[in-house]
Amino acid sequence: xxxxxxxxxxxxxxRRKPRVYKLRLYVAGQTPKSIRAFARLQTLCEEHLKGxxxxxxIDLLVHPQLARGDQIVAIPTLVKRLPxxxxxxxxxxxxxxRALVGLDVxxxx
Amino acid sequence: xxxxxxxxQTSPRTLPKAPTGIQGLDEITLGGLPRGRPTLISGGAGSGxxxxxxxxxxxxxxxYNEPGVLISFEESIQDxxxxxxxxxxxxxxxxxxxxxxxxxxxxxxxEMEATxxxxxxxLFIRIADAVQRVGARxxxxxxxxSLFAELPNPGxxxxxxxxxxxxxxxxxxxxxxxxxRDEPHRLTRHGxxxxxxxxxxSLDHRIREEISTRRLRIVKYRGxxxxxxxxxxxxDEHGISVLPISSLGLDHAAPDERISSGIAQLDGMLxxxxxxxxxxxxxxxAAGTGKTSVAAHFVDAACRRGERCLYFAFExxxxxxxxxxxxxxxxxxxxxxxxxxxxxAARPTYGxxxxxxxxxxxxxxxxxxxxxxxxxxTNLTAVGTEHEVRSMFTRLVDxxxxxxxxxxxxSLAAAGGSQEVSEEGVSSLMDAWLLLEGIQVxxxxxxxxxxxxxxxxxxxxxxxEFLITDGGIQLPHAYVGSEGVLTGSARLSQEAxxxxxxxxxxxxxxxxxxxxxxxxxxxxxxxAMLKAEFEMEQEKTQQSISKSDLLDKRLLQDRGLMxxxxxxxxxSNKKKGRTPAARGR
Numbered sequence: 001x002x003x004x005x006x007x008x009x010x011x012x013x014x015r016r017k018p019r020v021y022k023l024r025l026y027v028a029g030q031t032p033k034s035i036r037a038f039a040r041l042q043t044l045c046e047e048h049l050k051g052x053x054x055x056x057x058i059d060l061l062v063h064p065q066l067a068r069g070d071q072i073v074a075i076p077t078l079v080k081r082l083p084x085x086x087x088x089x090x091x092x093x094x095x096x097x098r099a100l101v102g103l104d105v106x107x108x109x
Numbered sequence: 110x111x112x113x114x115x116x117x118q119t120s121p122r123t124l125p126k127a128p129t130g131i132q133g134l135d136e137i138t139l140g141g142l143p144r145g146r147p148t149l150i151s152g153g154a155g156s157g158x159x160x161x162x163x164x165x166x167x168x169x170x171x172x173y174n175e176p177g178v179l180i181s182f183e184e185s186i187q188d189x190x191x192x193x194x195x196x197x198x199x200x201x202x203x204x205x206x207x208x209x210x211x212x213x214x215x216x217x218x219x220e221m222e223a224t225x226x227x228x229x230x231x232l233f234i235r236i237a238d239a240v241q242r243v244g245a246r247x248x249x250x251x252x253x254x255s256l257f258a259e260l261p262n263p264g265x266x267x268x269x270x271x272x273x274x275x276x277x278x279x280x281x282x283x284x285x286x287x288x289x290r291d292e293p294h295r296l297t298r299h300g301x302x303x304x305x306x307x308x309x310x311s312l313d314h315r316i317r318e319e320i321s322t323r324r325l326r327i328v329k330y331r332g333x334x335x336x337x338x339x340x341x342x343x344x345d346e347h348g349i350s351v352l353p354i355s356s357l358g359l360d361h362a363a364p365d366e367r368i369s370s371g372i373a374q375l376d377g378m379l380x381x382x383x384x385x386x387x388x389x390x391x392x393x394x395a396a397g398t399g400k401t402s403v404a405a406h407f408v409d410a411a412c413r414r415g416e417r418c419l420y421f422a423f424e425x426x427x428x429x430x431x432x433x434x435x436x437x438x439x440x441x442x443x444x445x446x447x448x449x450x451x452x453x454a455a456r457p458t459y460g461x462x463x464x465x466x467x468x469x470x471x472x473x474x475x476x477x478x479x480x481x482x483x484x485x486x487t488n489l490t491a492v493g494t495e496h497e498v499r500s501m502f503t504r505l506v507d508x509x510x511x512x513x514x515x516x517x518x519x520s521l522a523a524a525g526g527s528q529e530v531s532e533e534g535v536s537s538l539m540d541a542w543l544l545l546e547g548i549q550v551x552x553x554x555x556x557x558x559x560x561x562x563x564x565x566x567x568x569x570x571x572x573x574e575f576l577i578t579d580g581g582i583q584l585p586h587a588y589v590g591s592e593g594v595l596t597g598s599a600r601l602s603q604e605a606x607x608x609x610x611x612x613x614x615x616x617x618x619x620x621x622x623x624x625x626x627x628x629x630x631x632x633x634x635x636x637a638m639l640k641a642e643f644e645m646e647q648e649k650t651q652q653s654i655s656k657s658d659l660l661d662k663r664l665l666q667d668r669g670l671m672x673x674x675x676x677x678x679x680x681s682n683k684k685k686g687r688t689p690a691a692r693g694r
Contacts, residue, residue: 028230037225060231064238067231071215074260075230087220090260094225102222 021045021053021103022082026067028060028075033092037076040093048105080104124332127175127247127283130168131161133351137336138327142308147274147284149305151296152312157323157344158287159184160196161312162249164348165285167198169247170208175283177247178210178239180232182255186211197346210239216259223261229269233276240282248277248284257299271304296328307331313339322462322497325351341501343467350467352504362513363387367566371410372403374584375543378560378569384541385565386479387513389506391536393520394545399556400519401425402577403543404482405434405441407517412444416479419472420452424485427452438580451476466501470508481509485519486535499535506538540564545575548596555596558584574600 025041027034038057045053060067060075070079070088078089080103089102126140135141142148142165152158159181166177181189189211190200203209212235236248253270260266277284286305288297296302302309309328324339342351367382376383384390390407392400408418422430430452431441444450453472455465473481486502509516520535536542542561547554558575560568574596576583585600595603 026231028234031228031230033226033228060234064234067235067238068212071217072231072235073214073216073229073256074227074232076227077231085220087222090221090223091225091227096224098222098224102224 019052019083021049021080021105022056023053023103024056024058024070024079024081026058026060026070026072026075026077026079031075034076037078037092040096040099041078044093044096044099048100078102126333127169128173129165130172131164131349131351132347133340133342134325134349137340137351138308138330139334142283142285143330143333144283145278145281146307147277147286147305148308148310149296149302150285150287150310150312151290151302151328152287153290153314156290156312156314157342157349158289158312159189159192159251160344160349161310162251162285162287163189163193163198163200164196166209166247166249167193167200167203167348169283170203175246176208176210176243177249178212178236178243178245179249179251180236180239180253181211181213181251182215183252184213185215186213189213195346196344196348198348207243210243210245212236212239214256216256218259221259227260227262227265229266229273233273236273236277237280240280246281246283248282249287250284251287252289253286254288254297254299254301263299267299270301274304308333312342341462341466341497345467347471350470352466352470363565364513368414368515369410370403371406371408372582372584374573375403375558375582378571378573378584379541379563380567382566384515384563386515387510388540388564389509389516389518389538390541390543391518391520391539392543392545393522395522395547398545398547399575399577399582400521400545401430401484402434402437402439402582403545403558404484404517404519405430405437405439406582408450408480408482409439409441409444411480411515412441412447412449415449417448417476418444418450418480418482419476419478420450421469421481421483422452422454423456423483425454427454436579437577437582451478462497462501466505469505473508473512473514478514481514481516483516483518485521487519487521502535503538536562550596550599553597555600557596 023041023045025034025038027037041055045055058066060072066072070077074090076090076092078093078099080087080089083104087102087104089099093099125144126138126142127144128135128141129138150158150161162179166179169175169177179189184192193200200209200211204211214232214235239245240248253273256270257263257266274284274286286301288301290296290311291298296309296311306329308330311326311328313324313326315322315324323342323344325342326339327335327337340351342349364386366386367384368386369376369383370379392403394400404420408420411418420427420430425433427445431445434441441450445452451472453468455468469483483505506516518535518539539562541563544559544561546557546559548557556575556577557572559572560570562568571587573584573587576585
């Protein structure tokens with residue numbers, strides 16, 4: 001079941017460009033790694049992308065067919081669908097700096 | 110209950126196996142790959158790993174009703190489908206029929222970052238989903254090791270792949286896992302063989318002397334016996350064919366039936382009945398000794414009996430053979446027209462030795478001939494080493510014998526060399542061996558034929574001259590002189606000499622007889638003459654005797670008259686009286 005979590009603030013209208021981050025986190029059940037990854041992702045987004053991100057968590061145990069579309073092999077995988085280019089971050093996001101590089105966030109901030 | 114279950118699953122000692130359907134492979138693995146377990150296929154680039162996997166799935170889906178899943182880590186689905194189509198497999202159709210599921214796992218390293226721990230649950234789920242969609246019994250992972258190039262942390266990856274194999278086994282899936290071999294002694298780059306320990310097959314693609322050969326070897330097969338050789342295999346429009354070096358046993362039937370060689374005098378040399386059906390016959394000789402002609406006789410005879418013949422021509426084109434054989438009075442063309450004779454002509458260098466063998470197998474299987482001619486078998490040495498040719502030969506002979514096909518192999522021997530030695534490699538496989546030789550005598554070369562061996566039948570030990578005439582091959586009567594068999598004009602002159610000697614002898618005898626007759630006649634003539642002389646003498650003598658008697662009488666009479674007339678002389682009377690008394694006595 002795809003759970004869409006939208007944080008309180010949807011958009012900051014006065015920013016130069018409304019760059020909304022569409023993120024998708026692929027997990028397979030409630031494994032410690034997945035839970036860890038989700039928690040770290042939330043913290044990271046709140047810190048750096050407050051108000052302009054959207055996280056979609058996809059549990060492949062529920063929707064196995066979705067793994068093919070985004071070429072998911074490893075779990076957990078975070079896919080940044082927007083803004084382009086599409087990037088993937090594999091792992092439980094233990095290294096915040098690398099995660100931010102992967103999301104092209106540091107430049108933006 | 111447990112025991113009964115065990116008994117129902119084949120015999121307790123043999124592992125359950127999943128037939129691959131790959132031609133020849135099930136024969137050397139004695140039934141296929143271990144069922145419900147992963148098998149590692151290791152090979153270098155271009156060694157045919159992917160095709161092996163594809164064929165395993167296609168055969169499974171079409172022949173054994175076992176749907177399959179192909180997870181490709183390298184080629185895209187489109188490429189795979191296209192490549193498979195060139196080998197005669199319609200993957201699209203199988204996918205549409207839900208007998209096959211294809212998935213391309215593709216990770217772009219450039220758009221990826223890695224932080225922290227991960228596992229391969231995503232892949233597990235994809236495989237599980239695919240398996241469930243088609244109800245797969247077979248899975249191919251091609252080539253899972255490429256994940257090492259794309260995902261970080263090899264330690265995790267290795268553990269995860271190990272877990273994957275365990276999972277496949279748990280699900281009872283017969284899996285083929287391909288791996289790239291980078292060094293000759295390492296089967297996989299990342300040591301996968303440690304995890305897939307049930308069955309490991311190594312594929313190899315070598316180029317030797319500009320000719321490529323593919324080889325397959327079963328490195329290991331736990332719990333099963335298997336052929337341990339390197340088996341050549343080839344990839345053609347029918348997929349993979351593995352060619353077992355020889356059948357595992359020597360148990361082919363040996364028919365008693367004899368078939369004519371097509372040359373009456375040659376049959377005569379072979380105990381009067383010709384060759385055994387299903388035997389392998391080697392005809393060896395230098396260039397121009399008439400090998401093809403002898404073979405053509407055999408073919409002609411077989412076609413006359415209504416048997417099908419397959420003629421592998423490696424030197425001449427079919428038209429050329431037909432034309433040339435017509436010149437010696439054998440017309441093969443009608444047999445071609447009646448589909449009793451088929452020519453398969455190709456330059457030996459057109460393919461590797463395995464390809465030739467496989468083509469041979471294929472055409473024999475499709476044409477079902479009773480007689481096969483390979484002319485000449487020696488040309489194949491151009492495409493392989495001596496060892497390879499010998500092993501191919503062994504396999505071919507074995508194959509033909511199991512099919513009870515009578516085979517004629519023409520072998521071109523180097524002029525001047527000792528043929529017995531040069532044919533050493535193949536001759537032991539042969540049941541009969543005809544040696545054709547050109548002997549150089551008195552400024553000419555003549556052909557001779559000799560039955561060097563003929564297993565299981567009495568045969569002539571005579572070296573026979575043979576003539577290729579416009580009426581076919583003739584084996585004239587053998588003239589053996591002090592120098593060996595007389596051939597050609599030596600034979601002709603010997604024939605002439607013998608004839609002359611014969612005539613002289615006859616004349617002599619006749620002369621003697623006439624002489625005797627003459628002598629007899631002379632003798633008789635002389636005898637007659639003597640007799641005549643004698644008679645003449647006798648006559649004369651008698652005449653003279655009677656004449657003298659007459660004279661005596663007259664004398665007496667005369668005397669008496671005189672006495673009487675005289676009467677005066679008594680003394681004379683006494684004399685007279687005495688004389689007639691003496692006469693009367």
